[in-house]
Amino acid sequence: MKRRNFLVQTLAGGAALLARPAAAQPAGHTMPSMAPMHGMGHAPAVVPVAPALPPPPAAPLAAPDALPSGAPLPDLFRLPNALSDxxxxxxxxxxxxxxxxxxxxxxxxxxxxxxxxxxxxxxxxxxxxxxxxxxxxxxxxxxxxxxxxxxxxxxxxxxxxxxxxxxxxxxxxxxxxxxxxxxxxxxxxxxxxxxxxxxxxxxxxxxxxxxxxxxxxxxAADDPLAAWPEKHLFFTDLRLDVNGNIPPNGLEDWMNGREGQYVLINGALQPEITVDGDQRWRIWNACSARYLKLAFSDHRAFTQVGTDGGLLKRPITGVKALLLPPGARAELIVQAGPANSQAALMALAYNRGKMSMSGSVPAETDRVLAQVKFAPAAGGARALPTWLRSIEPLGEPVAQKTVMMTEQMDMQNMHAEGPMGLPSGMRFLINNQSFDPKRVNMTSRRDEVEVWTVQNFTDMDHPFHIHGTQFQVLDHQFEGKTVPESFLAWRDTVNLRPNEVVRIATVQRMAGLRMFHCHILEHEDLGMMAVLQVE
Known part of the structure; x- marks a missing residue:
């Protein structure tokens, strides 16, 4: 296994599953007593706790067609406001x-x-x-x-x-x-x-x-798209064995981030979506590690109108494919077209540089996410505003920061258990340090604009996320070229390809401790996270 920046020692055996036991830690915000909240009824502060989930027995994964598919897209259940009036x-x-x-x-x-x-x-x-x-x-x-x-x-x-x-x-x-x-x-x-x-x-x-x-x-009160019909697509993935159990992570899950064999939308497998007139789609990638390169099977275009932090300044028309890394969101306009038609919503193959203990990685393939039926509305196509909202550059920075993402593999200790049962031979690092919640890695001042240079010195993609604020991507440096970001937008998650450098402009508005990290959740847990002190 050839990997840049690894500490490779003796190559030990193939992959082994590591069952990670649930464990408890001392934690803050315990509430031995709490007065009931007005309008919410009486609820005890200390509630019954279920026993830890037992590790399921090792079993083969369920077949791709073991789950029912093709039902109408379920609506998301809304959390009710306890104040009824x-x-x-x-x-x-x-x-x-x-x-x-x-x-x-x-x-x-x-x-x-x-x-x-x-x-x-x-x-x-x-x-x-x-x-x-x-x-x-x-x-x-x-x-x-x-x-x-x-x-x-x-x-x-x-x-x-x-x-x-x-x-x-x-x-x-x-x-x-x-x-x-x-x-x-x-x-x-x-x-x-x-x-x-x-x-x-x-x-x-x-x-x-x-x-x-x-x-x-x-x-927003002044949302120019408020009258558009909305569809909500909340993507998660699920891994099940033949017994219906959710198996624990194995070594390659910790290396690459976990992907299940089923990609669900609002909890449904390959649902049927009806576009009966032009619609505004809100899309979430809530998968632990899966990248979603969204496209329609008939290559029809859609329009991007929003990113993580809301609407763009102007719509981006003619989009044929959109990459959403883990944690990212987008808003799209999907048009019904002039006549009844049908297409599959796809996740196109995307090579993010996965590793393998066996020396070979299966090729990425296209995946059907949903079947979409298009039916034009009686009134025809909706008029899309040419301007959505004002977004201005953050301005001149008063400070510069550098974030380096690296990874280390100690193959001699790959199968050894570290804290919380995680593999001790893997380390995912920021600025050559593994996460320590007691250590402040960088310091910023409130309301000061900063430019962060985020560097991916690994051979796989990593989505970078920062807490408490949105940022503006300035440019990408990749394969010897610097390319300015093509449009101004608010984001909190940006993907970095292997050996890519991305510059972002950001500002924090509140004092306290903030996290920044890779949003492949296994990498975050294995140390690719750091602490920002805002003063």
Missing amino acids: PAQTSRLFRAALAAQPTTQTFINGKDTAMWQYTAGVNESPDGIAGPLIDVREGDRIEIRFDNRLPEPSTIHWHGLPVPPDQDGNPEDAVAPGAARIYQFKLPPGSAGTYWYHPHPHMQTAEQVYHGLAGPIIVR
């Missing part, structure tokens, strides 16, 4: 979420043990994805989180500009059986498509692949 809310969204063990049936007669977000304690999940949080700029958010898992967990509000102590950072974990309330206000300009997921260190990947993830939409 909108006139009394004062722009307050108050709700409850619990992370708890659940059971779903994907394969006939086989129960699958999962962990899911539910709309409050002792509630059953409504679908596979966590409830959709649909709110507005200016809203005050109060969400009570009850952790009914056998290990610490958090809720990270991916992409949202929330205070550091409300952002579900690894050091702010909620202990099993405990609860806390997340509180923040959504400032003007924060409209966009976001999501939430857990963020406990060395446990994030496991919790997400067991099912913990949910979508967020923040709406």
